[in-house]
Amino acid sequence: MAQPRYDHSVAGLGEANFEKLRTCKVLVVGAGGIGCELLKNLVLVGCEKLTVVDLDTIDVSNLNRQFLFRKKHVGKSKAEVAGEAIKRFNPNVEVEAIHGNIITNPLFKVDWFRGFDAVINALDNVDARRHVNRMCLAADKPLIEAGTTGFLGQVFCIRKGETACYECFPKPQRVVYPICTIRSTPSQPVHCVVWAKELFKLLFGDASASMLFDDPAAEGEPSSFASACAAVRTTSVDGASKAVGAALAALCDAEVKAQLALGTYKTAKKVPTPLSSPELTDGAASQPPSTITNRPADWDRAVWTAPQCSAEIAEVARELLSNDMKERLGSWEFDKDDEASMRFVAAAANLRCRVFHIDPLSLYEAKGVAGNIVPAIATTNAVVAGLQVLELLRLVEQKCILSEERTSLAEVGRYTYCQRFPTGRKCELLQPVALEGPQPTCYVCRNATIPVALDTNETTLQTFVDVVLKKKLGFIDPAVDKGNSGLVDSEDEGLARNLPLTLAKLPAGGVVNGTLLCVNDFQIDLEVNVEVRHKANKDFDEKANPERVDILTGAAAAPAVATHHDFISQNDENSEPAAKKARH
Numbered sequence: 301m302a303q304p305r306y307d308h309s310v311a312g313l314g315e316a317n318f319e320k321l322r323t324c325k326v327l328v329v330g331a332g333g334i335g336c337e338l339l340k341n342l343v344l345v346g347c348e349k350l351t352v353v354d355l356d357t358i359d360v361s362n363l364n365r366q367f368l369f370r371k372k373h374v375g376k377s378k379a380e381v382a383g384e385a386i387k388r389f390n391p392n393v394e395v396e397a398i399h400g401n402i403i404t405n406p407l408f409k410v411d412w413f414r415g416f417d418a419v420i421n422a423l424d425n426v427d428a429r430r431h432v433n434r435m436c437l438a439a440d441k442p443l444i445e446a447g448t449t450g451f452l453g454q455v456f457c458i459r460k461g462e463t464a465c466y467e468c469f470p471k472p473q474r475v476v477y478p479i480c481t482i483r484s485t486p487s488q489p490v491h492c493v494v495w496a497k498e499l500f501k502l503l504f505g506d507a508s509a510s511m512l513f514d515d516p517a518a519e520g521e522p523s524s525f526a527s528a529c530a531a532v533r534t535t536s537v538d539g540a541s542k543a544v545g546a547a548l549a550a551l552c553d554a555e556v557k558a559q560l561a562l563g564t565y566k567t568a569k570k571v572p573t574p575l576s577s578p579e580l581t582d583g584a585a586s587q588p589p590s591t592i593t594n595r596p597a598d599w600d601r602a603v604w605t606a607p608q609c610s611a612e613i614a615e616v617a618r619e620l621l622s623n624d625m626k627e628r629l630g631s632w633e634f635d636k637d638d639e640a641s642m643r644f645v646a647a648a649a650n651l652r653c654r655v656f657h658i659d660p661l662s663l664y665e666a667k668g669v670a671g672n673i674v675p676a677i678a679t680t681n682a683v684v685a686g687l688q689v690l691e692l693l694r695l696v697e698q699k700c701i702l703s704e705e706r707t708s709l710a711e712v713g714r715y716t717y718c719q720r721f722p723t724g725r726k727c728e729l730l731q732p733v734a735l736e737g738p739q740p741t742c743y744v745c746r747n748a749t750i751p752v753a754l755d756t757n758e759t760t761l762q763t764f765v766d767v768v769l770k771k772k773l774g775f776i777d778p779a780v781d782k783g784n785s786g787l788v789d790s791e792d793e794g795l796a797r798n799l800p801l802t803l804a805k806l807p808a809g810g811v812v813n814g815t816l817l818c819v820n821d822f823q824i825d826l827e828v829n830v831e832v833r834h835k836a837n838k839d840f841d842e843k844a845n846p847e848r849v850d851i852l853t854g855a856a857a858a859p860a861v862a863t864h865h866d867f868i869s870q871n872d873e874n875s876e877p878a879a880k881k882a883r884h
């Protein structure tokens with residue numbers, strides 16, 4: 301007899317199925333917004349064997365919705381605190397809490413995944429989801445996947461050979477803005493935020509990689525404001541205000557005047573107005589800098605004036621030029637969670653907006669745009685986590701797990717969409733649809749051959765490994781063979797000499813148009829064939845596709861227009877900048 305605390309579950313499932321649920325070994329990946337709800341649901345429904353993994357520590361901003369955490373837990377491991385909290389809900393629970401990255405921690409091998417009966421994702425990024433998907437396919441374990449974006453959410457199950465996997469359908473691609481829009485004709489705040497991020501790179505990061513480095517009219521020549529910007533980096537802390545003032549004058553005044561004189565805006569609907577020096581330089585020099593102590597309460601929600609923006613930029617420059625930060629100059633990368641870089645981007649985007657008559661953003665709004673942040677809605681997380689547990693109950697009841705006979709998930713599982721407004725004939729907020737089968741074009745679950753077009757005379761093997769195999773196709777430690785000859789293998793030092801060679805010059809006849817490569821990654825137990833197709837670099841649209849690689853089919857080949865298979869996910873870090881994601 302189960303304990304009375306489980307009466308509700310036994311009433312729904314029956315003794316035998318409840319016993320299976322109680323002893324079912326469940327892995328939860330992620331203990332954030334969805335994860336807290338999910339863990340609470342699992343223990344209340346009666347699951348007693350839980351493992352939870354999260355790489356992060358608790359931030360004060362998590363406390364409004366990640367209700368297993370309290371103020372005193374800030375800075376502590378999410379997995380560990382969540383594990384302790386759910387044990388207080390139900391002391392029968394055996395919970396293993398692991399503070400670690402599910403992708404890189406060596407503990408989480410395929411065999412480790414084999415030790416669970418079901419895996420449930422509560423993640424917020426494509427890379428981790430993709431990785432868990434592959435591990436569950438390799439370990440032949442069911443995965444209950446979920447994501448939310450504001451009021452929208454979805455939940456679905458994945459099982460090897462039975463359903464489509466996470467990677468069967470292309471993900472929406474990053475929105476790429478044309479360089480000319482960013483450099484010359486911004487019309488939305490997001491264009492100004494992208495520009496400000498590029499300016500941050502030009503001033504403090506890898507300047508030559510910034511979109512603003514070259515003069516757009518004279519290829520290879522530095523832009524008109526390059527020297528004023530370079531001077532900021534080389535000045536002293538004391539000289540920072542003056543140097544920033546000069547750089548802002550070059551960017552917001554001289555450059556705009558020069559473009560106007562060139563007739564760039566002759567046919568434009570709105571003509572930019574340069575920001576004159578009194579508003580900028582004097583502001584940078586005389587405005588008191590904001591410090592944590594003198595900021596008004598609504599400082600991050602207010603739209604700063606131009607002089608305030610100049611002062612913030614100067615203050616950030618002073619911070620980054622200071623002795624303890626100096627060694628990072630030239631390598632700074634924008635990070636929305638880094639206070640200084642976010643302040644810089646908010647202020648610079650604001651000035652840019654003013655020049656182009658676009659409504660400027662507050663720091664809070666700029667952070668949302670820059671970090672692609674859609675506010676998390678606690679209710680959506682709760683609904684989605686509830687649906688995940690219902691899917692788990694279905695797996696148990698319908699004998700998809702913990703049973704000698706195995707029902708295919710494709711027959712019983714559901715793909716459920718959470719809508720913001722009632723839709724469809726029955727005006728439902730939750731729309732469950734049948735799961736789709738594995739897609740023949742999927743290289744992950746169907747081992748489909750992946751055609752890849754690139755310039756075989758220009759692309760080195762190193763680039764092929766880094767850009768095509770690791771970045772685009774998600775391999776971690778790929779080994780590459782052409783027929784019987786090994787080309788790449790991290791454990792074979794002799795092969796390292798191949799890496800700087802271009803594909804066509806590789807041994808055994810090179811990798812040329814039509815070559816079939818076998819790529820194997822033991823870490824994720826995945827082997828695929830890659831068919832190389834030669835496409836000269838000059839035939840690529842460099843602006844739309846700066847890496848000059850086309851992945852022609854399968855999960856990595858994203859269409860320009862989003863489809864209903866697009867996975868929406870909480871604050872998905874892989875899609876930036878935001879604002880434009882199509883979905884329904």
Ligand SMILES: Nc1ncnc2c1ncn2[C@@H]1O[C@H](COP(=O)(O)OP(=O)(O)OP(=O)(O)O)[C@@H](O)[C@H]1O
Pocket residue numbers: 329330331332333334335353354355356361362378400401402403422423424425428676870871
């Ligand atoms: N590779 C990974 N390994 C382990 N945990 C991960 C990995 N990637 C993401 N996570 C965890 O997944 C959780 C996702 O939860 P959520 O979307 O609520 O994110 P958050 O970081 O808590 O919130 P926000 O991004 O809104 O500040 C986070 O706690 C995050 O640390």
Ligand SMILES: [Zn+2]
Pocket residue numbers: 464465466467468469738739742743744745746
């Ligand atoms: Zn697939």
